[in-house]
Amino acid sequence: MIARIVCLAVATILPLPPALAVGAAQGPSALVTLTRLKEGSLPRVLNAYGVVRASNTGGTSLMAPGSAVVGAVQTHLGERVRAGGPLLTLMPSSQSGAAYQQAKSSLTVAEDLVRNTRQLLKLHLATGQQLAQAEKSQSDARATLVALRAAGAGGGHVVRAPFTAVVTGLSVHPGDILSEGSPMLTLAAPNRLVLAAGVVPAVALRIHAGDAAAVKATGTDQWMNGRVVLCGAATDPSNGLVPVQIALPPGKFLPGEFAVARITTAQVRGYVVPHKAILINNSGATYVVQAVNGIAHKVPVQVLDEVNAMNVISGALDPRAPVVLTGNYQLDDGMRIRLADPAKSGAAE
Numbered sequence: 229m230i231a232r233i234v235c236l237a238v239a240t241i242l243p244l245p246p247a248l249a250v251g252a253a254q255g256p257s258a259l260v261t262l263t264r265l266k267e268g269s270l271p272r273v274l275n276a277y278g279v280v281r282a283s284n285t286g287g288t289s290l291m292a293p294g295s296a297v298v299g300a301v302q303t304h305l306g307e308r309v310r311a312g313g314p315l316l317t318l319m320p321s322s323q324s325g326a327a328y329q330q331a332k333s334s335l336t337v338a339e340d341l342v343r344n345t346r347q348l349l350k351l352h353l354a355t356g357q358q359l360a361q362a363e364k365s366q367s368d369a370r371a372t373l374v375a376l377r378a379a380g381a382g383g384g385h386v387v388r389a390p391f392t393a394v395v396t397g398l399s400v401h402p403g404d405i406l407s408e409g410s411p412m413l414t415l416a417a418p419n420r421l422v423l424a425a426g427v428v429p430a431v432a433l434r435i436h437a438g439d440a441a442a443v444k445a446t447g448t449d450q451w452m453n454g455r456v457v458l459c460g461a462a463t464d465p466s467n468g469l470v471p472v473q474i475a476l477p478p479g480k481f482l483p484g485e486f487a488v489a490r491i492t493t494a495q496v497r498g499y500v501v502p503h504k505a506i507l508i509n510n511s512g513a514t515y516v517v518q519a520v521n522g523i524a525h526k527v528p529v530q531v532l533d534e535v536n537a538m539n540v541i542s543g544a545l546d547p548r549a550p551v552v553l554t555g556n557y558q559l560d561d562g563m564r565i566r567l568a569d570p571a572k573s574g575a576a577e
Contacts, residue, residue: 257564260555278425286420292406338366419478426469496533
């Protein structure tokens with residue numbers, strides 16, 4: 229029994245292996261990778277969602293020029309029509325037909341009156357004022373007849389596309405009776421389309437006409453270049469959003485498509501680091517860990533911007549000390565850092 233006690237006592241005073249002795253002297257450590265801290269900038273990007281439609285100068289609504297009956301519809305919703313192509317045929321209604329006949333009769337009477345008044349004036353049986361009144365009646369009757377003829381009251385009238393367009397609205401059918409000003413079709417010029425979007429007021433304050441934007445249709449992965457042409461100064465009462473319009477490249481979108489836009493409003497400068505370098509403490513504050521002479525130092529930071537997997541941050545950072553990229557969640561202030569790849573010294577680009 230005494231021999232066993234002596235052996236145990238001797239075992240307790242044997243020196244530790246060299247590797248363990250070093251670890252005890254230096255305290256706990258963590259295996260990490262580092263990345264170089266670099267100053268730079270990232271674009272501040274805001275998202276907006278909306279529908280593709282004609283711009284204010286690239287669309288029009290065609291209204292009935294007068295009382296008429298729809299005789300035939302030669303186009304379809306969504307169809308592309310060439311400039312001058314037929315859209316629909318209007319026939320005069322009974323009311324407009326009667327008005328046209330009355331105008332023709334009034335013009336005939338006015339022309340006879342002018343002719344007779346001129347003969348009477350030569351015989352000094354009429355005055356110049358009477359002739360002027362007769363000529364005015366003739367002019368008024370002719371103008372009324374021309375207007376009724378233009379409105380289709382004189383017979384079948386073909387409504388034609390004023391420019392190459394896509395039919396985005398069709399609200400008539402054969403046999404419909406129209407009054408003056410009734411909506412018939414809505415046209416959009418395919419080379420003058422915009423994304424009509426809406427953003428919350430706080431976001432709208434950062435957007436300005438001329439800002440660059442990347443736009444893609446919902447369900448696709450192809451982004452197209454666009455530019456903000458309008459950012460409203462008031463909210464739309466129907467949805468509480470501020471209207472934003474983004475000009476689109478010709479031939480890349482269809483009217484009525486849903487799309488998303490990424491609007492670049494500014495460049496945010498600071499220190500650019502990968503997103504995984506940023507941690508959140510128990511209080512919800514963000515921080516990074518820097519390696520200063522092989523020792524971990526936690527530094528509180530503010531995240532200024534985020535684009536994809538990169539962030540712009542600011543804080544009391546040492547610009548010469550790299551940032552811990554992986555293994556950072558294991559570190560506390562003052563812990564020793566071991567590099568996963570010592571050959572690179574942690575200065576990854």
